[in-house]
Amino acid sequence: MTAPINPADSLLERAPQALRDLVTSHFPQPWRWFANGLLADVAILAVFGLLFAALTLAERKILGRVQNRPGPNRTGPFGLLQPIADGIKMLSKEDIVPRDADHLLHFLAPVTLLASAIMAFAVIPYGRNLVPVDLDAGVLYFFCVGATTELAVFMAGWSSHNKYSLLAAMRALAQLISYELPLLLSWVPVVMISGTLSTTGIVAAQSGWRWGWMPTWHVFTPWGLAGFIIFMVSALAESNRSPFDLPEAESELIAGHLTEYSGCKYVFFFMAEYFGMTALSGMAVTLFLGGWHAPLPALEFIPSYAWFGIKLISLLMGFIWIRATFPRLRMDQLTRFAWKFLVPLALINLATAAFWSLSFGWSGPMLAARCGVALVLVIVPFVLLGRRLTAGLAPRSYAYAT
């Protein structure tokens, strides 16, 4: 986050950078990079910490409304202070560690999880010129850091020395490894097409307008749409969200790997789940939804970081909506779904993207053919694989006894 201010931008657009310069100007020049980094850390923790708090409330409110009840509404006006009350409650609870637990791992697991979840925020471009660290291989870095969460969840489950936690640890490992693959494969086309692993580069590749009004986001291409869906499904699984919340399946494994956690450490897990969900959504916005770009040229007056925020929050709402609706999958179905459905689809999607890339120059009637072929390449495997996956499953009709 060292880019200089572009004076052509609007005042609001420049505001974060202006604030940054205001703060860092107090530091001597050799230390400015360090102050910059610290400032970015503070900003991320503050913004996403608040977002986490708001998200817990929003989740409970939305789940409530979906379920025909008002949700939390006792703490403060409309229950707005509920996250604070929850925080105070959770932080003031006794931290209970089982006697036979592996104390070191039991302690390290939430820390590792939270640390890796926060590290993932480093490479996401939150707005024009607003990326904490602009790495050349930002996307790779993001997913490497994300993979660490598997280790942390396994640590938590293993170290608790609880049978439910152990089962959850095994589940978490199997699940996260299974879904790492479709998750990675789903964004490879993006890298292929935009030709860069840098997150800012990918966002830049989605700038500009086709026909003067249609955004050139990857999601508006057939392979991009497919990739986006695969990415989001895998993201659901990676962040242990319903319907893939098997490690902490409360109706089967009490709370899974969280069974033996309480108080502050439990909050860490909770936070890490939401941070992970937010980071993955942020990456989805970057990769497929045009990053911080506005959806219409006429709306470009709204600052870029606001657009990023809007897209991010809509994706998060989608997570909550899905949680409110779906039952949970079973472990074997979960891994089958990954290996037999998502991975083949993602691989086929690579081919689709390759075709899209090769047919770059087609125009006129050939453009329609290009879209058609790509759509067929996306839809037909989806339908066929889906049919194979759900073979034997159908709504039934019933007979009546005489």
Added chain:
Amino acid sequence: MLGSGLLQGLGVTAKNLVGSFHDPKRLTTVEYPEQKTKLPEAYRNFPFLVSESAEDPMGTLRCVACQICEKECPPQCIFIEKSKDKKPDATGKMQIYPAVFLIDSSVCMNCQICVEVCPFDAIKMDHEYEIATTERFNALLLDREALAKPNSYFHEIRPEEAAEVDGRLAAERKAAEEKAKAAALAKASAAAKPAAPPSAVPPKAEPPKPSASA
């Protein structure tokens, strides 16, 4: 196609999410301490003793300590001790009254059987449900002072049943009064007449023997 059932479900939840903001049928929550639902008349929760007047509840209890409810109570949560003396009840008739009437509300299961078996309409089910106490033992053992509630309260919570009970009691009272009047009249007329010659044979006092089939 895979996903059609999932999308359908998402549609229903979205409909409910939006519906809960404008459709009172979808948001049925009652904000309890501020709002309360209107209890139906039949609602029952713990018995109380009906007294005729609010001023002197102990003097006007309808209960005559017949102990039927005590016997019939399934969890045996009622304890009654009869009085040694008699007191005039609301109608002025001399009656035994309960010297002690205890209901252990920690054992009572609100089954209403005491109400059903009471021949005097003296015990009825209450509408009170905010009965939490901080003391687990003696605060839950309700004595007759705590149990007695006036007939006007009964009318307030169960207007239909109370009106029906009052009508029946009034009719019974009237019948009793008329009977008493007739008896008094007969007595007066008997007294007016010269006493009949005393019969040498005492009247047969033996009750008829039950038949063998019983």
Added chain:
Amino acid sequence: METPDQICSRILSRLPGAEVSVLQNPGPAAQHSLLVGRQSVLEVAEFLRDDPELRLDYCSNVTGVDWPEKIIVDVSKVSTPDPAGGAPKVTEVKTERVQPGYLEVVYHLYSVSLRHGPVILRTRTAGRDALAAVPSLTPVWRSAEFQEREIFDLFGVVFENHPDLRRILMWDGFKDHPMRRDYVEPEDYEWEPTPHGDLVEKAKKARAQAGGTPG
């Protein structure tokens, strides 16, 4: 469906050695039952299940009944001739005999395929203590599995050849059989003082003073 008498005679014709009789139910329900000796209960049960006219394939209810030993007073009249030559003097002599107690197991059988029932099958143990054993009918009707375990638990009837005869409702270390009529509840376990205890005490005292019977 056949009456219990018809079923009884058919069982006897089919299984000549079986001890079967019909136990009349005097009440208005008029659900009479087949009383089967415990030696032949297994084959009778199999007959009832497999007989094409009965096909009692569904055992609905299995339960125990405790009949503790009863003292029966027989009154007989003994006449002693009057030495004075008058009418013989008749005196009543009461002899007490003890009817041994037993435990009874009652099975309510229905037919799902022929949709009739119930046929009530009862069998009795020889005694209430060491002799309280009957053959298990779980091999014939699996639905008896849990219910026989319950009877074993609560009544103490031992079911021979039951696949898994353990206590089911009471805990494993429990000693007595609480559904027996002479079961005395221990005073001390899981007891905590409540006003209700006092209440019951008071009620007992008051009734005792009034001269009534307690309870």
Added chain:
Amino acid sequence: MTPSPLVPTGGATVRAVNDEFHGDLLEVSMGPHHPSTHGVFRMVVTLDGERITKLKPVLGYLHRNHEKIGESTSYLGSMPYTDRLDYLNAMTNNWAYALAVERLGGLSVPERAEYLRVILAELSRLQNHVCLAGFLLQDTGASGTPLMYAFREREKILDLFEALSGSRMMCNFQRFGGCRTDASPAWLAQVAALVGGFGRFLDEFEELITGNEILMARTQGVGVLKGPAAVAAGITGPMLRAAGVGYDIRKVDGYGLYPRFTFRVPIGAHGDTYDRYMIRILEMRESIGILEQALRDIPAGPIMDPKAKLRGFRPKPGESYGRIEGPKGEIGFYLISDGSANPYRYRVRPPSFVNLTVLEDLCLGHTIADSVVILGSIDIVLGEVDR
């Protein structure tokens, strides 16, 4: 048809011993305090990985010796205790007990009371089944949404129970020879309004979840119970009908006034968890039909047999067994009278308890996640299992 990868292999060979090639089996004690054992129920599960090789139900945590209490209480005094057996279905428990006592005492029931009983029993069935659908879906991990919809409708039925009997769940409403109080026309109109709207609710509920691929994957082919095994194990109620046996005591015994009503008995072809769920949904639709007919035809008249006595009821010596089709299966009461005011023997035939017999068979070879769903589909209430 190629087998779906999402359909479990069902009946996979299960291993019951530890050996050096496969590592240890894991024994997990699920319950008595577990989020989805529906009360204080415990399953001692032996797992090979996540597959169940052995499952032993452990009962009795809620045991209070209901039958002993029944033997030391008068006939009337047991009526409120029956509410607490299957506390979701006080109305049907009351009815079964009243039926047994009426047979014991030779009492008849006036027509209006019979109609009221049918109405209340079918309302009870509606709220039990809707509850079960909610619980079952909660066990599959649907974060409360179907459960809340189900409870929203159940509340309306409970409100009706409250308006009639005074209590939402502990109704204590039936009496030997009739019912306790009469229903007002306003109450019947409320029932009619509820019944009119219930079909729409069911449509919405089914739209939400019945076609859901995840639910189908979780329940189809899971916990298969076939007809003959079900009959032998004494399974009753929707679980038996899901196994393909069209045995409904309302049709078979024709107790009450059920022969007067036209309704159908849905039966399943597969006997799996999905069938058990769907049979209940279909039964609710049939119950709506019965309720509509009952509300249309209910006559005026007395609600108590004039011969019936509330107090001091002493039936002649004898015995009787009365059973009805409760929402969970056959609920029966077996009574022996010795002529005194208390029954000599008071026995409850609890459907949930007997239905648990097959739990292990259904779960073997499936995973731990399935065991929870299968248990949910059996529909137990611990108040009745443990008594």
